[in-house]
Amino acid sequence: MLARVSSTPTFRRLPRAVREQQMLDAAVKVFSRRGYHGASMDEIADDAGISKPMVYAYLGTKEELFVACLHREGTRMMQAIADVVAPDLSADERLWRSLQAFLGFVGAHRDGWAVLYRQARGEQPFAGELTALRLRIVEVVAGMLEHTLRSEGREVTETELEVVAYALVGATESVADWLVDHPEADPEQTATRMMNVAWVGAAQLLAGTTWRPPNRRGEAPS
Amino acid sequence: MLARVSSTPTFRRLPRAVREQQMLDAAVKVFSRRGYHGASMDEIADDAGISKPMVYAYLGTKEELFVACLHREGTRMMQAIADVVAPDLSADERLWRSLQAFLGFVGAHRDGWAVLYRQARGEQPFAGELTALRLRIVEVVAGMLEHTLRSEGREVTETELEVVAYALVGATESVADWLVDHPEADPEQTATRMMNVAWVGAAQLLAGTTWRPPNRRGEAPS
DNA sequence: GAGCATACCTACTCGTGCGTAGGGTTACGC
DNA sequence: GCGTAACCCTACGCACGAGTAGGTATGCTC
Structure with a gap:
């Protein structure tokens, strides 16, 4: 694949601490807008610009994620x-x-x-x-x-x-x-x-x- | 079947108005205890001593039921x-x-x-x-x-x-x-x-x- | 006591969304 | 330059619960 033409450098592979904050930001935003149940882990991951398993790897289950936000x-x-x-x-x-x-x-x-x-x-x-x-x-x-x-x-x-x-x-x-x-x-x-x-x-x-x-x-x- | 020995007369076949109130009572109780999402229609129906389709027939969807409670x-x-x-x-x-x-x-x-x-x-x-x-x-x-x-x-x-x-x-x-x-x-x-x-x-x-x-x-x- | 509406049931379909298996890729130490 | 650890992905399993299809029983009317 020729893709990833360095358009926006896509800033992949960020250190954990940074990603965790991005995830929390996204989670707060989505939880706020949709409510706890209305929010899906997919949407949160998406909003954080990351894929779902990363969220689970860093912040744990949905419940734990919400507690972290709180x-x-x-x-x-x-x-x-x-x-x-x-x-x-x-x-x-x-x-x-x-x-x-x-x-x-x-x-x-x-x-x-x-x-x-x-x-x-x-x-x-x-x-x-x-x-x-x-x-x-x-x-x-x-x-x-x-x-x-x-x-x-x-x-x-x-x-x-x-x-x-x-x-x-x-x-x-x-x-x-x-x-x-x-x-x-x-x-x-x-x-x-x-x-x-x-x-x-x-x-x-x-x-x-x-x-x-x-x-x-x-x-x-x- | 010889069942239904009129132990407790089982009070089946009650008029609609009565059943609706029983359902609402059960719904309020279950919604209170479990929260809106935590409550299942099955549990509400069960608690009202009736089966699920009756709830749908009388009070409509879960959302409508909750509004009715409210x-x-x-x-x-x-x-x-x-x-x-x-x-x-x-x-x-x-x-x-x-x-x-x-x-x-x-x-x-x-x-x-x-x-x-x-x-x-x-x-x-x-x-x-x-x-x-x-x-x-x-x-x-x-x-x-x-x-x-x-x-x-x-x-x-x-x-x-x-x-x-x-x-x-x-x-x-x-x-x-x-x-x-x-x-x-x-x-x-x-x-x-x-x-x-x-x-x-x-x-x-x-x-x-x-x-x-x-x-x-x-x-x-x- | 035949007919009909109404009360009622069991047993399914099917979407949704949490959580994961299993594998790829990039940086960093040496 | 090569191993290894961290970062990251696609694609799935699976449970749970809302809503329904289709059929049965019971009381009420005439």
């Missing part, structure tokens, strides 16, 4: 946040910077993270992985809240903190979803809005300004 | 909420009752709704269906907020309302997830906690108490 993106996200929070900042600023970094990250990786995250929740094998990540975040947030509260001399139960932290994290994820669907929106401004509802709400609550259910006519308080 | 559960949920909110109630009480009804519903249908909901988000074909439901809820919440705000003479942008509404809805969903994983928790108490962070936060925000990012040293305000 792991890489998760680590990147956590890193993006860790890079901007310094322990000497005030609680509110730490929270705001985290929000900013998080939403900024999601905004920059629309394709990647948010959809990957949406994917992973449904599938049994990965729910655990995700829940763990989520839990770590929730604990960080709960920690922030607790610290702030304790420093103001207020007592709160573990459960109360946990629920509030979950609410905050859920709210943020939801706003992240919104952000993914609104490319024109500015992550920083969104973070500020988010901060408003979250911080002001939490602060008020923690300061003791609670809302109590109205006693409706005739109902005896238990 | 639809039934979605309708039930909306109904549960609609049953407790009267238009003559104050905004905060309407919101609280909705929360209560919603979390109560989720608590009572742990198996059913929450997991179904988690499932549907990932799969392309149903994301639309779900987003529509979600959007309706967001709009209702946004409406509540707007009404309250306008009545206090404050101006807010469409976008701001939308983000806050998304945050609230996301927070609630997240807390619902938490509730599913904590069977010992009381939905009503959780609703009250939720109400605290949501309403107090939103109210403060809307009253104009905003949080503003600190101007860090040397940074010029744009």
Whole structure:
């Protein structure tokens, strides 16, 4: 065959580390677009410019590949946040910077993270992985809240903190979803809005300004 | 054959309407446990005590079946909420009752709704269906907020309302997830906690108490 | 109690896509 | 320049599960 006329040098035979990253890039892209089950290993391999057995050789089965994606993106996200929070900042600023970094990250990786995250929740094998990540975040947030509260001399139960932290994290994820669907929106401004509802709400609550259910006519308080 | 000794009368030959409900029950259960792809039509049929072709005859393809599940559960949920909110109630009480009804519903249908909901988000074909439901809820919440705000003479942008509404809805969903994983928790108490962070936060925000990012040293305000 | 619609079944087809067997080729050490 | 290890391919096996063909039984109407 006379083929391979060195048109584009076709860059074949790349070192493993490089190929692995290309594969992961392709996998994230395809998983995002098609969903875990909708994605075929053939398409991923194709998109990475490589053949299927290579994917199996380097990253293992489909499940392992997905976990690898999850792991890489998760680590990147956590890193993006860790890079901007310094322990000497005030609680509110730490929270705001985290929000900013998080939403900024999601905004920059629309394709990647948010959809990957949406994917992973449904599938049994990965729910655990995700829940763990989520839990770590929730604990960080709960920690922030607790610290702030304790420093103001207020007592709160573990459960109360946990629920509030979950609410905050859920709210943020939801706003992240919104952000993914609104490319024109500015992550920083969104973070500020988010901060408003979250911080002001939490602060008020923690300061003791609670809302109590109205006693409706005739109902005896238990 | 001497079989069918009327041990249990085996209740065969039931009218269509009844069988359809049994099938839906089974489908919800299996979809919840296994996920959309993990569930097989055989298992669903089996669980409903019927053979596969009946499922196809009554509810159509797997996709249609799932949509039917989604639809039934979605309708039930909306109904549960609609049953407790009267238009003559104050905004905060309407919101609280909705929360209560919603979390109560989720608590009572742990198996059913929450997991179904988690499932549907990932799969392309149903994301639309779900987003529509979600959007309706967001709009209702946004409406509540707007009404309250306008009545206090404050101006807010469409976008701001939308983000806050998304945050609230996301927070609630997240807390619902938490509730599913904590069977010992009381939905009503959780609703009250939720109400605290949501309403107090939103109210403060809307009253104009905003949080503003600190101007860090040397940074010029744009 | 004949006829008909409806409920119901067993047993298949067939596409799809994961994972692999088995073999070729290019770089790199010596 | 020659062996060897890494990179890379084409082409398949195989299981699993959606959907169907074609036939049976049962209750209802007149």
